[in-house]
Amino acid sequence: MPAPVHDLPLRLLSPENRLTKVSVWERARECAAEMDRASRRTPFDAEAFCRAANRGALVLAMAGDLAESERSCRRQARVLLSLVRRGLLPRAETVRVLQPWINLGRLRVIRGDWEGALPHFPSPQGLHEAGVFAEGPGPNHGLTPDEAEDVLGSESGRAFVTNTHVVETAKALARGRRADLLAAHVSRWKGTAGALPHVREASALLALRGGARLPEIPPGTVPTLAGTAVEIHAASADGSRTDSLLRCLDILVKGAPSADLVAVLRAGAEVLRSRGRAEDGARILHRTADHCRALRDEAELFAVLSELDGLEPASEAGREARALAADSGYAFVRARAGEPPLPPAAHVPRLAVLITAEREAESRTTPVRETT
Numbered sequence: 001m002p003a004p005v006h007d008l009p010l011r012l013l014s015p016e017n018r019l020t021k022v023s024v025w026e027r028a029r030e031c032a033a034e035m036d037r038a039s040r041r042t043p044f045d046a047e048a049f050c051r052a053a054n055r056g057a058l059v060l061a062m063a064g065d066l067a068e069s070e071r072s073c074r075r076q077a078r079v080l081l082s083l084v085r086r087g088l089l090p091r092a093e094t095v096r097v098l099q100p101w102i103n104l105g106r107l108r109v110i111r112g113d114w115e116g117a118l119p120h121f122p123s124p125q126g127l128h129e130a131g132v133f134a135e136g137p138g139p140n141h142g143l144t145p146d147e148a149e150d151v152l153g154s155e156s157g158r159a160f161v162t163n164t165h166v167v168e169t170a171k172a173l174a175r176g177r178r179a180d181l182l183a184a185h186v187s188r189w190k191g192t193a194g195a196l197p198h199v200r201e202a203s204a205l206l207a208l209r210g211g212a213r214l215p216e217i218p219p220g221t222v223p224t225l226a227g228t229a230v231e232i233h234a235a236s237a238d239g240s241r242t243d244s245l246l247r248c249l250d251i252l253v254k255g256a257p258s259a260d261l262v263a264v265l266r267a268g269a270e271v272l273r274s275r276g277r278a279e280d281g282a283r284i285l286h287r288t289a290d291h292c293r294a295l296r297d298e299a300e301l302f303a304v305l306s307e308l309d310g311l312e313p314a315s316e317a318g319r320e321a322r323a324l325a326a327d328s329g330y331a332f333v334r335a336r337a338g339e340p341p342l343p344p345a346a347h348v349p350r351l352a353v354l355i356t357a358e359r360e361a362e363s364r365t366t367p368v369r370e371t372t
Contacts, residue, residue: 008174008182008205009236013229013267014197016167018259019055021299024063024329025350031056032357039079039361046080046089049361050096053079056354057103062299064331065345066107068355073100073107075358077133082366084147094150095157097143101132102164105172114176121168124152124161166193170202179209197226204230208237216244223248225264232268239275246272249284257291262300265291266307273311282311289317299330306336 031052038049053076060069077100083089084097105120122130127148134142143151151157166189173182186202193199204214214234217223223231228248235241249268255261265288272281285308292301302324309318325337329351334341345351 008177008179008209009233010175012171012174012198012201012205013232013264014201015225015229015260015264016198018263019058020259020295020297021062021330022296023298024059025327027055028059028329028351028354031059032353035354035357035361039357039364044083044089044365046083046093046096049079050076050099053358054099054103056358057100059329060345060351060354061107061110062331063329063345063348063351064334064341065351066111068345070104070107072354072358073103074133075362076100079358079362079365081133081143086367088365091147091150092154092157094143094147095154095160097132097147098151098161098164101130102168105168109172109175114172114178117172118169121165121172122161123165124158126165127152127161162193163196166196167198170198174202174205179206182206197229200226201229201233205233208233213238216241217248219247223251225252225260228252228264228268232264232271235268235275236271242272242275242277242280246277246280246284253284253287253291257294259295259297259300262288262291262295262297262304266300266304269307278311282308285311298324298328299333302328302330302333302336 034052035049035056038045038052041048053072057069057072057076060066060072077097080089080093080097084091084094101120105117108114108117108120119130122132127143128145130143132143132148151161166185169185170182173185182202183206186199186206190199190203207214214230216234217227217231228245231241231245231248235245245268249265249272252261253265265284269281269284269288272278272284285304289301289304289308291297292304302321305317305321305324308315309321322337325333325339328334328337328339329342331341333339342348342351346355
C-alpha cells in the first residue's frame with residue numbers, strides 16, 4: 001500500500017496552456033509594441049490589447065516587481081471599463097475586465113496570501129459579491145451588477161467564470177495545503193465541472209492523501225498530460241509506481257514541445273530522482289532541455305540545466321545555466337545564480353516600456369487619465 005501523502009504539492013500539474021517563458025526583455029518589447037498598436041486602432045483592438053497587457057503584467061511579476069504588476073492590472077481594467085461605459089466597445093467585451101482581476105489573485109497566491117486570492121476567483125453565483133475592482137478610484141470604478149450580468153449572459157462568459165473559479169481556487173487551496181477546503185471544493189464541483197483535468201487531479205491527490213492506490217495507466221496506452229500528472233503524484237506516494245511513470249514520460253517526451261509538457265516532464269524527473277532513479281531522471285531532463293531550447297523558454301531551460309548540474313556535475317549544464325543567467329530578467333533565475341535583483345521596473349528601461357505603453361493607451365482611451 002502507498003504511504004499517505006500528508007502534504008499536498010505546491011501546485012497542480014494539469015495542462016492549462018501555460019505561457020512559454022521566453023526572455024523577459026524580448027516579451028516586454030513585444031507586449032509594449034502590441035499594446036501601442038492595439039490602442040491606436042479604430043476601433044480599439046480589445047483582444048490584442050488585453051493579450052499584450054496580461055502578458056506584460058506577468059513579465060513584471062516574473063521580473064520581481066509585484067507592485068508594478070498589480071498597477072498594470074489596474075491600468076488595464078481602467079482602459080477597458082472606460083471604453084465599454086462610453087460605448088466605444090461592445091458590452092460583450094466586459095468579460096475581459098475579469099482577467100486582470102484574476103491576475104491580481106494570482107499575484108496574491110505568489111505572495112503566499114492564498115486566502116486573499118480567493119475573492120479574485122468568483123463563481124458565477126458570487127460574481128456580484130466579488131467586488132471586482134470596487135476599491136479602485138472613482139465612484140463607478142468597480143464592476144456594476146448590470147455589467148456582471150453582461151458577463152454571465154453569454155454561454156462563453158459563464159463558462160469562463162465557472163472554469164476559472166474551479167481551477168484557480170483549487171490551485172490556491174493546494175498551494176495553501178488546505179486539504180479540507182480542497183476536498184469540499186472538489187465535492188461541490190465534481191458533478192458539473194468534473195471533466196476539468198484539475199478537478200480529476202485534485203480528486204486523485206485527495207485519494208492519495210487518504211492512502212488509496214490509484215489505477216495505473218495500462219501498458220500500451222498512449223498517456224495524456226493530465227493522466228501523467230496524476231501518475232506523477234501516485235509515484236511520489238508509492239515507489240513501486242516509478243516503472244509506470246517512466247513508461248509515460250518516455251512516450252510523452254517524444255511529443256511536440258509545449259510549456260505544459262515541460263512542466264510535467266520536470267515534475268516527473270524529480271520524482272524519479274527522489275525515488276533513487278537519478279539516471280532515468282537525468283535522461284528525461286536532457287530531453288526536456290531540448291524542448292525548452294525549441295520553445296526558447298529561458299526560465300524553464302535554466303531550471304532544467306540547474307537540476308542537471310546537480311545530477312551530472314561534470315556536464316556542461318552548469319556552464320550553460322550560468323550563461324543564461326548573466327542577462328536574465330527573471331527574478332528567480334537571478335536569485336538562484338547569485339545575481340543582484342533588478343531595480344523597480346520603472347527604473348529598468350527594458351521593462352519601463354511596458355509602463356509607458358499602458359499609460360499612453362490609457363491617455364488615448366479615457367477622458368481623464370487617473371495615474372497610480
